[in-house]
Amino acid sequence: MIEFLQQLINGLAFGSILALIALGYTMVYGILRFINFAHGDIFMLGAFAGFFLAPKIAAVIPAPSIGCGLAVMGLAMAICAVLGVVIERLAYRPLRRSPKLTVLITAIGVSLFLEYTGQLAFGAAPKSFPTLIPVYHLPNLGGLSINSNQIIVLGVTLLLLAALRFIVLKTRIGMAMRALSFNPEAAALMGVNTDAVISFTFGLGSALAAAAGILWAINYPAIEPLMGILPGLKAFVAAVLGGIGNLPGAVLGGLIIGITETFVSGYISSTYRDAIAFAILILILLVKPSGLLGKKEVEKV
Amino acid sequence: MTFKHAKLLLLVALGLSASVPFFAGHINAYWLFISYDIGINIILAVSLNLINGYTGQFSLGHAGFMAVGGYTAAVITNQFGALNSFASGAVFLGALLAGGSLAAVVGLLVGLPTLRLRGDYLAIVTLGFGEIIRVVFQNMNAVGGARGLSVAHGWTNFFWAFGFAAITIYAVTALVHSTYGRGFIAVRDDEIAAEAMGINTTKYKVTAFVVGAFFAGIAGGLYAHSKQFLTPGGFGFMASITIVVMVILGGMGNTRGVILAAILLTLLPEGLRAAAGVEHLPGISREFPLSWVGDARMVIYSLLLIVLMLTRPQGLFSFRKSIYSK
Numbered sequence: 001m002i003e004f005l006q007q008l009i010n011g012l013a014f015g016s017i018l019a020l021i022a023l024g025y026t027m028v029y030g031i032l033r034f035i036n037f038a039h040g041d042i043f044m045l046g047a048f049a050g051f052f053l054a055p056k057i058a059a060v061i062p063a064p065s066i067g068c069g070l071a072v073m074g075l076a077m078a079i080c081a082v083l084g085v086v087i088e089r090l091a092y093r094p095l096r097r098s099p100k101l102t103v104l105i106t107a108i109g110v111s112l113f114l115e116y117t118g119q120l121a122f123g124a125a126p127k128s129f130p131t132l133i134p135v136y137h138l139p140n141l142g143g144l145s146i147n148s149n150q151i152i153v154l155g156v157t158l159l160l161l162a163a164l165r166f167i168v169l170k171t172r173i174g175m176a177m178r179a180l181s182f183n184p185e186a187a188a189l190m191g192v193n194t195d196a197v198i199s200f201t202f203g204l205g206s207a208l209a210a211a212a213g214i215l216w217a218i219n220y221p222a223i224e225p226l227m228g229i230l231p232g233l234k235a236f237v238a239a240v241l242g243g244i245g246n247l248p249g250a251v252l253g254g255l256i257i258g259i260t261e262t263f264v265s266g267y268i269s270s271t272y273r274d275a276i277a278f279a280i281l282i283l284i285l286l287v288k289p290s291g292l293l294g295k296k297e298v299e300k301v
Numbered sequence: 302m303t304f305k306h307a308k309l310l311l312l313v314a315l316g317l318s319a320s321v322p323f324f325a326g327h328i329n330a331y332w333l334f335i336s337y338d339i340g341i342n343i344i345l346a347v348s349l350n351l352i353n354g355y356t357g358q359f360s361l362g363h364a365g366f367m368a369v370g371g372y373t374a375a376v377i378t379n380q381f382g383a384l385n386s387f388a389s390g391a392v393f394l395g396a397l398l399a400g401g402s403l404a405a406v407v408g409l410l411v412g413l414p415t416l417r418l419r420g421d422y423l424a425i426v427t428l429g430f431g432e433i434i435r436v437v438f439q440n441m442n443a444v445g446g447a448r449g450l451s452v453a454h455g456w457t458n459f460f461w462a463f464g465f466a467a468i469t470i471y472a473v474t475a476l477v478h479s480t481y482g483r484g485f486i487a488v489r490d491d492e493i494a495a496e497a498m499g500i501n502t503t504k505y506k507v508t509a510f511v512v513g514a515f516f517a518g519i520a521g522g523l524y525a526h527s528k529q530f531l532t533p534g535g536f537g538f539m540a541s542i543t544i545v546v547m548v549i550l551g552g553m554g555n556t557r558g559v560i561l562a563a564i565l566l567t568l569l570p571e572g573l574r575a576a577a578g579v580e581h582l583p584g585i586s587r588e589f590p591l592s593w594v595g596d597a598r599m600v601i602y603s604l605l606l607i608v609l610m611l612t613r614p615q616g617l618f619s620f621r622k623s624i625y626s627k
Contacts, residue, residue: 034421035424035425091607091611098610100421101357101359102610102614103610104359104421104424105545105549105606105610106606106607106610106611108542108545108606109602109603109604109605109606109607109610110603110607111603112542112599112600112602112603113600113604113607115599116599116600116603117600119599120597120600229538233425233428233429236425237425240422271436271439271440272440274432274436275432275436277429278426278428278432278433279429279433281425281426282414282415282430285415285418285422285426286415289418
């Protein structure tokens with residue numbers, strides 16, 4: 001029972017990080033109908049932004065403290081938001097009217113470019129992420145081991161989800177995003193500045209990915225330029241599992257993937273853990289391609 | 302590719318590739334090894350072109366099929382000791398065909414459920430299957446697991462590499478140009494219209510997948526007996542991407558361009574290595590395909606992909622409009 005609860009907590013922490021990444025995939029897909037393959041690498045760049053910012057911020061706000069952690073996360077999110085907007089502007093916007101395959105290949109190209117430029121710039125060897133926030137281990141819980149970082153991951157994720165929900169449901173730009181995902185042409189005719197909304201969506205998604213990168217690095221403090229590939233793919237699977245284009249679905253999918261994977265590596269074999277997400281993906285696409293919470297789409301000629 | 306003299310060309314190519322090994326002693330071993338890689342990469346790129354180019358299905362798992370073929374052929378030939386040249390040829394041919402067939406079976410198993418999907422989803426699922434195949438090999442202790450598998454015989458030579466390259470080119474071209482093969486192009490050009498015309502699109506997609514997987518398996522066998530060492534990591538996502546880059550660079554659905562791209566991208570890392578001043582060790586490099594010259598190669602590939610898609614989405618080597626390109 002203790003082990004079960006322990007795995008559940010580990011899975012929740014891992015799953016909520018995946019959920020944050022999955023939101024970026026699902027938002028972009030909802031509006032542009034394409035998979036932004038480079039999203040996992042924005043997650044990696046978020047962690048590296050934190051890595052390089054940490055010493056500079058620690059000079060102003062003494063390091064391990066909550067203030068320092070928040071400042072690093074906020075700045076990393078801002079940097080990655082700008083980066084997401086720039087990538088969209090340079091690589092994806094010129095292809096707005098191109099076939100889907102062309103955009104997909106470009107996205108793969110951007111992803112590889114970020115990964116291997118990262119390897120050239122940062123080196124392939126893993127770097128240890130500095131301690132930004134003091135770590136406390138919760139006192140004896142009957143064998144359960146919970147530390148403050150896991151609680152921080154859950155708390156920050158919940159806060160970001162609440163903020164995202166507010167933006168999407170209660171603000172003008174959020175309404176424009178929803179309009180665009182419902183019908184791009186009609187939204188444009190109603191005076192929605194499509195390009196601006198798409199840029200904003202990329203910025204928002206990239207900021208969430210950066211936050212996920214920092215949370216990941218706090219929990220698993222070894223970062224390297226290829227660290228974004230697998231979490232990125234798993235988060236994509238999470239988005240599909242929940243129903244791509246559906247925000248609550250992305251979170252649900254992230255949690256399911258995170259918990260399943262933790263249970264499989266805990267109870268069965270850790271060598272198979274990276275195959276689990278793909279097995280889930282294949283299963284869901286065969287049984288219910290629209291995902292758990294998604295709407296069925298009818299293809300029109 | 303004009304098809305009129307195809308059979309003749311095939312015979313000439315087979316004859317030429319059969320005669321080269323007699324002069325092998327006079328050719329620099331380094332270039333000889335690179336030529337094997339060129340042949341293997343032509344097989345991979347042309348067979349993937351059938352799936353990605355002619356049928357319009359974006360597969361990101363070609364290296365997975367290559368792994369199946371490579372491991373199967375290696376396990377078979379490892380059962381034999383030293384053989385005379387005729388017996389070794391027969392065993393090698395059998396092993397290659399067995400590897401190709403098993404890869405085709407895996408292609409069928411992967412293709413049947415997944416090819417009902419379209420576009421982006423198919424890309425991700427094939428990527429996923431490629432990864433699953435890799436993870437399975439990593440966990441198979443019988444073939445060395447993550448430590449890798451040594452291949453006893455270095456039987457791949459110019460004849461095998463280019464003979465099979467010629468057969469692959471012939472088979473794919475013949476298939477696409479046949480009455481039956483028009484279906485592949487119909488599926489690519491407009492899946493809904495093709496379906497409305499009574500074409501069983503899923504069947505065509507699965508056929509393309511199985512044929513592509515077969516030749517990828519053959520290429521895997523040749524690769525195994527050229528490098529004489531296999532690791533699951535060598536057949537990962539990067540390996541698949543390298544083949545995809547060849548197809549895109551050459552122009553999807555343009556066999557001639559894809560062959561050129563396969564040759565170019567095999568030579569590119571060698572050029573980079575020479576530029577970087579790194580010593581080359583023929584046959585020692587154990588990474589796919591050809592050796593790894595740092596991350597510069599991948600940066601170049603990725604920039605190639607982005608710039609090509611922005612400026613020449615039809616590929617670098619599509620100089621005139623083929624009747625099959627839209």
